[in-house]
Amino acid sequence: MEKRLFTSESVTEGHPDKMCDAISDAILDALISQDPMSRVACETAITTGLVLVMGEITTNAYVDIQKLVRQTVREIGYNHGSYGFDCDTCGVITTIDEQSRDIALGVDKALEAKENRMSEDEMDAIGAGDQGMMFGFAANETEEYMPYGISMAHKLTKRLTEVRKNGTLSYLRPDGKSQVTVEYDGNDRPVRLEAVVLSAQHDDRVSQEQIHADVKKYIFDPILPRDMVDENTKFFINPTGRFVIGGPHGDSGLTGRKIIVDRSAAYAARYAKIYLEEITMALNIENIIAEIKEASILELNDLVKAIEEEFGVTAAAPVAVAAAGAADAGAAKDSFDIELTSAGDKKVGVIKVVREITGEGLKEAKAIVDGAPSVIKEGVAAAEAEEIKAKLEEAGASVTLK
Numbered sequence: 001m002e003k004r005l006f007t008s009e010s011v012t013e014g015h016p017d018k019m020c021d022a023i024s025d026a027i028l029d030a031l032i033s034q035d036p037m038s039r040v041a042c043e044t045a046i047t048t049g050l051v052l053v054m055g056e057i058t059t060n061a062y063v064d065i066q067k068l069v070r071q072t073v074r075e076i077g078y079n080h081g082s083y084g085f086d087c088d089t090c091g092v093i094t095t096i097d098e099q100s101r102d103i104a105l106g107v108d109k110a111l112e113a114k115e116n117r118m119s120e121d122e123m124d125a126i127g128a129g130d131q132g133m134m135f136g137f138a139a140n141e142t143e144e145y146m147p148y149g150i151s152m153a154h155k156l157t158k159r160l161t162e163v164r165k166n167g168t169l170s171y172l173r174p175d176g177k178s179q180v181t182v183e184y185d186g187n188d189r190p191v192r193l194e195a196v197v198l199s200a201q202h203d204d205r206v207s208q209e210q211i212h213a214d215v216k217k218y219i220f221d222p223i224l225p226r227d228m229v230d231e232n233t234k235f236f237i238n239p240t241g242r243f244v245i246g247g248p249h250g251d252s253g254l255t256g257r258k259i260i261v262d263r264s265a266a267y268a269a270r271y272a273k274i275y276l277e278e279i280t281m282a283l284n285i286e287n288i289i290a291e292i293k294e295a296s297i298l299e300l301n302d303l304v305k306a307i308e309e310e311f312g313v314t315a316a317a318p319v320a321v322a323a324a325g326a327a328d329a330g331a332a333k334d335s336f337d338i339e340l341t342s343a344g345d346k347k348v349g350v351i352k353v354v355r356e357i358t359g360e361g362l363k364e365a366k367a368i369v370d371g372a373p374s375v376i377k378e379g380v381a382a383a384e385a386e387e388i389k390a391k392l393e394e395a396g397a398s399v400t401l402k
Helices: 016-034 065-076 101-108 148-165 208-223 259-263 265-294 297-311 316-329 347-358 362-370 382-395
Strands: 004-011 039-047 050-058 091-097 172-184 190-202 234-237 335-342 374-381 398-401
Touching: 004 148, 016 039, 016 050, 016 065, 050 065, 065 091, 148 172, 148 190, 148 208, 190 208, 208 234, 335 382, 347 362, 347 374, 347 382, 374 382, 382 398
Parallel strands: 050 091, 190 234
Antiparallel strands: 004 172, 039 050, 172 190, 335 374, 335 398
């Protein structure tokens, strides 16, 4: 695999899109804290001097949305007219309606409950609405299991916010952005930083020379690992030369536009490709082992000779082990572990049988079924194992005896 470069971006809390996320999140948190059954689809848009809160909310809670918006904007740092946006003077428009009856039909009761495949009392009886955006993965490049580039970009913007709020760099303003380009080696491991970009909103009295010196001292030096930086690493600080106009005064914002930035979806696609390649390789090896297990002694002897002639190595020992394994696999077993391989589409019945077999309560049995494939009983005598297997399969589950 060739070396590659990958760039990740992060923005500060003062970026207009992130301001919208923060406002919508604050409204959701306030409603859920009063009424955990609240249904909240709250969107926010923002531009110069104006915040628009819209969406569909069904709740028994009461929240002063205008007050909450101004408080959130104040905490972010837009608290003075000279910043181009002011929490106390900006307009706040709310246009909130209740959740539509058609969408509520899907939330009030799950499809399974409507089709009598589960009781009203079961936890899965509540349905899902029509809004959702989810993806996820993990990488072993950092302690937080996120890819190296996005992790470093987030650390830089977090540090940029810290030195603004604690007064270290008092000329900074809330908006900001970082981009980190990481070089990956042939084994797809991060080996160095190719480029680092940091844009920081500032007042109009500070020089770019001062900003460059302060960013290096207070942000880059404490955050960037020295072993990832070399003489060819490129640094760009406020590359446009000026960043006075920012936040909602410079760009409009909208809830949700930074979800891909925050979760690094492009990385997910890259890791999915690598993962599929690894699975394919593993499957090929498994297929080879399976073929060896099925081979006769005569065929294994022929394989040994062929390997020795082709590669000039002694293959007798490993193939003998494989042959022994194949022989062992054919031996009769007197006890089995019972694996619930799949619950099928009739979960309620399977849960009942699992409760009967294990003696667990409803919640615990449901967790076992939801966690399939999972071993539900170990070291069971052959006759009993077959009986349990039959019961579970009759309820609609798939079972494997190991």
